[in-house]
Amino acid sequence: MAGTTEPADLFQDDAAQTAYDASSIEVLEGLEPVRKRPGMYIGGTDERALHHLVAEVLDNSMDEAVAGHANRIEVELTADGCCTVRDNGRGIPVDPHPKFPNKSALEVILCTLHAGGKFSGKSYATSGGLHGVGASVVNALSDSMIVEVARNRELYRQSFSRGVPLGPVEKVGAAPNRRGTTVTFHPDALIFGESARLKPSRLIGMVRSKAYLFSGVEIRWKCAPSLIGEKDDTPTEAVFHFPGGLADYLAERLEKASTYSDKPFAGRVQFAEKFGKDTAGYVEWAINWTPSIDAFVNSYCNTIPTPQGGTHEFGFWSAVLKGIRAYGELTGNRKAANITRDDVMGGGCAMISAFIREPEFVGQTKDRLATTDAQRLVELAVRDHFDNWLAGDPKSAGAILDYMVLKAEERLARRAEKETARKSATKKLRLPGKLVDCSTSTRDGTELFLVEGDSAGGSAKMARDRRNQALLPLRGKILNVLGAASSKLTQNQELNDLCQALGVAPGSKFRLDDLRYDKIIIMTDADVDGAHIASLLMTFFFTQMRPLIDHGHLYLACPPLFRITQGGKSVYARDEEEKDRLLAEGIGGRGKIEISRFKGLGEMDAKDLKETTMNPARRQLIQVTIDEDEPGETGDLVERLMGKKPEMRFQYISENARFAEVVDV
Numbered sequence: 001m002a003g004t005t006e007p008a009d010l011f012q013d014d015a016a017q018t019a020y021d022a023s024s025i026e027v028l029e030g031l032e033p034v035r036k037r038p039g040m041y042i043g044g045t046d047e048r049a050l051h052h053l054v055a056e057v058l059d060n061s062m063d064e065a066v067a068g069h070a071n072r073i074e075v076e077l078t079a080d081g082c083c084t085v086r087d088n089g090r091g092i093p094v095d096p097h098p099k100f101p102n103k104s105a106l107e108v109i110l111c112t113l114h115a116g117g118k119f120s121g122k123s124y125a126t127s128g129g130l131h132g133v134g135a136s137v138v139n140a141l142s143d144s145m146i147v148e149v150a151r152n153r154e155l156y157r158q159s160f161s162r163g164v165p166l167g168p169v170e171k172v173g174a175a176p177n178r179r180g181t182t183v184t185f186h187p188d189a190l191i192f193g194e195s196a197r198l199k200p201s202r203l204i205g206m207v208r209s210k211a212y213l214f215s216g217v218e219i220r221w222k223c224a225p226s227l228i229g230e231k232d233d234t235p236t237e238a239v240f241h242f243p244g245g246l247a248d249y250l251a252e253r254l255e256k257a258s259t260y261s262d263k264p265f266a267g268r269v270q271f272a273e274k275f276g277k278d279t280a281g282y283v284e285w286a287i288n289w290t291p292s293i294d295a296f297v298n299s300y301c302n303t304i305p306t307p308q309g310g311t312h313e314f315g316f317w318s319a320v321l322k323g324i325r326a327y328g329e330l331t332g333n334r335k336a337a338n339i340t341r342d343d344v345m346g347g348g349c350a351m352i353s354a355f356i357r358e359p360e361f362v363g364q365t366k367d368r369l370a371t372t373d374a375q376r377l378v379e380l381a382v383r384d385h386f387d388n389w390l391a392g393d394p395k396s397a398g399a400i401l402d403y404m405v406l407k408a409e410e411r412l413a414r415r416a417e418k419e420t421a422r423k424s425a426t427k428k429l430r431l432p433g434k435l436v437d438c439s440t441s442t443r444d445g446t447e448l449f450l451v452e453g454d455s456a457g458g459s460a461k462m463a464r465d466r467r468n469q470a471l472l473p474l475r476g477k478i479l480n481v482l483g484a485a486s487s488k489l490t491q492n493q494e495l496n497d498l499c500q501a502l503g504v505a506p507g508s509k510f511r512l513d514d515l516r517y518d519k520i521i522i523m524t525d526a527d528v529d530g531a532h533i534a535s536l537l538m539t540f541f542f543t544q545m546r547p548l549i550d551h552g553h554l555y556l557a558c559p560p561l562f563r564i565t566q567g568g569k570s571v572y573a574r575d576e577e578e579k580d581r582l583l584a585e586g587i588g589g590r591g592k593i594e595i596s597r598f599k600g601l602g603e604m605d606a607k608d609l610k611e612t613t614m615n616p617a618r619r620q621l622i623q624v625t626i627d628e629d630e631p632g633e634t635g636d637l638v639e640r641l642m643g644k645k646p647e648m649r650f651q652y653i654s655e656n657a658r659f660a661e662v663v664d665v
């Protein structure tokens with residue numbers, strides 16, 4: 001039947017179709033879409049998203065600073081849960097907007113998606129803002145937002161709630177010595193939940209990082225003491241200003257680490273110097289290598305953190321990789337050719353900050369930079385500097401090169417090890433001589449019978465289905481493995497044969513994927529010796545190949561318990577009940593009926609063994625499982641199986657249904 005055929009009644013449901021007409025298509029106006037689907041704008045409504053609101057407002061002030069119009073920003077958290085960001089920039093325009101003469105530009109910016117001054121590159125060269133949504137999204141998701149603008153010696157103010165203006169922009173006084181924008185907002189509990197709070201410890205890191213990303217700005221931090229928890233060491237006030245930029249920050253982070261170079265490789269290149277005056281922006285970086293702390297890379301574009309990296313980061317690592325390889329060639333170190341990007345990045349602690357015109361990010365939270373050109377710009381800008389740096393400091397350069405060569409060698413050695421391991425696994429297995437294998441080449445549906453004794457092995461060999469049933473006769477008793485050291489384990493021939501036949505190694509080297517059979521079936525006599533062997537085997541599997549049991553590969557065969565003979569005719573009974581039934585029905589022979597408790601598998605001929613114990617259509621198997629619900633059960637089980645009294649084990653194995661579950665398979 002074709003997969004696209006619709007059930008007939010789908011066509012009858014006219015009502016459903018009528019109800020879904022043009023009126024069901026909604027066009028969300030203004031800021032409604034933001035409140036309906038915050039995820040699209042801030043990546044969700046969780047804590048990360050909540051803190052992203054501050055990032056949006058702060059980014060706008062940073063853009064103003066990077067554009068050269070502001071040099072001071074203040075961030076304050078107040079006890080009422082509000083956040084205030086103030087800058088001394090140009091101030092958001094407040095004059096009427098040419099397209100909407102009744103509204104100020106301020107209102108248009110805050111109440112309209114995709115309204116902004118960063119589309120053309122005229123007011124801002126390399127801004128973090130680019131979509132014209134940030135400020136309006138914060139407004140939409142705040143139950144209160146107040147924006148104050150000091151411009152033209154006047155102070156203006158407009159208030160909003162959930163994206164709706166509470167009135168027009170108003171002049172509220174004179175501001176003779178002031179300019180800039182102040183945004184105060186309170187995240188809406190309807191969106192973020194009643195318990196949502198801006199966390200000082202989370203915000204101060206962001207605030208600090210902005211300061212070292214742009215050395216031309218000073219950021220003042222203030223936080224109500226009541227917001228700082230007992231074990232929290234976030235300061236209530238701080239001033240961040242890093243004239244040394246990223247190099248300062250890296251030095252601070254690597255203060256306690258030993259590094260391969262005394263001084264980091266750090267620098268800053270204006271793209272215009274290299275690519276002509278029309279190329280706006282620059283790249284700044286700082287990196288050092290250390291064996292003592294985990295490698296990290298923090299990358300940014302236009303002060304926006306890009307935790308998922310992107311083109312700028314890729315270009316940076318390309319420069320470093322090519323530089324170090326070239327240096328190796330120059331100094332006659334042939335192994336340098338083996339170094340890859342991973343080797344260069346491993347152990348490298350790097351800060352990369354690019355400023356480019358019209359960056360393209362993936363999504364509004366801007367986690368990854370997608371601008372293709374950034375890769376080329378950054379790579380070419382960094383490359384020359386790296387070459388010079390290496391040449392100018394041979395001691396550091398040598399140490400870093402040696403370290404990367406070592407990383408490359410380790411990586412190659414690991415790969416070689418993996419490859420040989422794989423080769424030996426796929427190489428034709430050496431199988432023990434006494435294994436009677438089945439003919440199927442795949443594992444699916446195959447069974448390996450572990451058979452006690454040679455005589456039973458003989459009839460089992462004839463009784464089996466040679467396509468999927470294999471046999472491994474086990475001679476004598478296997479070593480009592482529970483107490484044995486693992487060296488003893490590997491010396492035991494029976495166990496070695498068993499492992500080889502199964503295709504797996506015991507202990508930590510066990511790999512379920514290598515198992516050669518689907519079902520491992522222990523088939524021993526229904527007597528004390530048989531029970532002992534079965535228990536030894538189960539203990540072995542339990543302690544050395546536990547996943548084999550956990551994944552349901554281990555079974556016990558259930559040979560019959562009674563044989564009833566009458567005048568040359570024999571039948572077998574699995575239990576008392578079946579025996580009684582057979583006796584009552586009669587087995588169809590003549591003369592005296594003899595009932596014997598069945599002893600060994602060897603007593604049965606191949607046909608009987610097949611019918612009672614091996615043929616999947618007639619037999620019963622007990623699947624060995626471990627009951628995890630009962631604490632102490634497994635340890636207890638091993639105790640019982642391995643205890644001194646063999647009768648107990650026999651009893652346990654033949655009767656304990658908690659441990660072993662009877663299944664018809």
Ligand SMILES: Nc1ncnc2c1ncn2[C@@H]1O[C@H](COP(=O)(O)OP(=O)(O)OP(=O)(O)O)[C@@H](O)[C@H]1O
Nearest residue numbers: 060092116117118129130131132133134135136181
């Ligand atoms: N502190 C500020 N100082 C001056 N102008 C600002 C300030 N904050 C916002 N603006 C103006 O408001 C516009 C809209 O800001 P908004 O954050 O909504 O969008 P954006 O920054 O352009 O882009 P993005 O959505 O990527 O943040 C900005 O483009 C800028 O012109």
Ligand SMILES: [Mg+2]
Nearest residue numbers: 060129134135
């Ligand atoms: Mg913005």
Ligand SMILES: [Mg+2]
Nearest residue numbers: 109132133136
């Ligand atoms: Mg906007």
